[in-house]
Amino acid sequence: MLQKDRGTHVQGPSVLVTEDDADILELITYSLESEGFRVFPAKSGNEALSILTDESVDMALLDVMLPDMSGTELCRRMKRDERMERVPVIFLTARDEETDKLAGFKVGAEDYITKPFSPRELTARVRALMRRVRGGEDYVFQGLRISLDSHRVDINNGRIHLSPREFSLLKALLEAKPKTVDRSTLLERAWGMDAKAGLRSVDVAVTRLREKLMSYGTCIRTVTGFGYQWDTEGYTLE
Template sequence: MSDQRVLIIEDEKSLVDVLTYNFENEGFEVLSATDGMDGLNQARAHHPDIIILDVMLPVMEGLEVCRQLRGDSRTSDIPVLMLTAKSEEVDEIVGFRMGADDYVTKPFKLKPLIQRVKALLRRSKSGEPSKELVSKHGIEVDRLNHRALAGGDVLDLTPTEFDLLWTLVRKPGRPFKRSDLMEACRGEDALSLERTIDVHIRSLRQKLGTYADLVETVRGVGYRFRETEPS
């Protein structure tokens, strides 16, 4: 029997009952909350092994719950699987802005959901070092908390600019084609044409200020982050 604890934050009582029954049959201890604030408080008090979090919740919406979970040292390491009834919200939910680890769109089948939960738990217990933070030449990008800094100063980046910086910084010296960068940018403000990458890069450089030269143009290819620090 498993001694792992799952917290279900969901306001649909019938779904909570079904999930509780099935997870208890799998050997889990189950906690539940029917609004976002109660769920956040339970997560802080009981530190479950994993959280199943609905997007549409009373008192505090699921995305805000997720953001606060990730910003709290007591809960930042807990895997979060989000539930949504709107498939078009997928990019926002699984995007690193809020820190969700996975999502399932309603209606869903129970067996695949349970398998996803178990997979997230295996990953969180594997002991692998975190790959959510990169730092190079004074630029730091924290994907878990969606925060980027240049010389210690927080950058006010759009989702697309953030994804661009993350993609470039984690592979210094590697040239990226514009098409590759477009694929990496799934933010809601990303446009579909490759040439718009140039506009986003220009804006990113402006916000980087004295660090702008770290983002280099590779003629005939695209862009890269400098492998060696400028003198």
């Protein structure tokens, strides 16, 4: 397994990931970085505290079972330190007992993810909590940055101009990911009560949107007979 430096070149929201299983830690790190997050990996509670002393992070994923202290103890220490107390925490655990979850919530955790989990579920839960805590954020994937609040899209620091309908389609796909959005829903989101528009209008607009997003247009995946999905696994560099 390759050793990773603290943090990466990715400039998105930062996440501390504390997990003593090297394979799971690598999987989580890769999944989050692929979605534009900056990851600080740690294999123990003390290593996590060391990172938090030096770095400011936007969120922490903590395994409940760590070699030197429990995840709940690590969370408790974070919430007692004014430098770390506002960092939202998601626990990772192989145990799905109600008492374990209540113990985590009692020390200040915001959410729980039970192992085994899919990478898509994990990134979706992280992003959902980030939105809830921060009240909105930019979506970042490699050289693509999308501001849902200001309706701005940049690729490699250059602005891409989308029509209001094209941006409405893009926003609907991002807000729903990793789920697929059916064409009728996209029609309603982008055209509203316009009686002249039909499902074919959605297909034409998605084609234009893909073209404007250049290589990132491959992230818009067609789900035959249903609709479209934002899927970065489909990204191919042109």
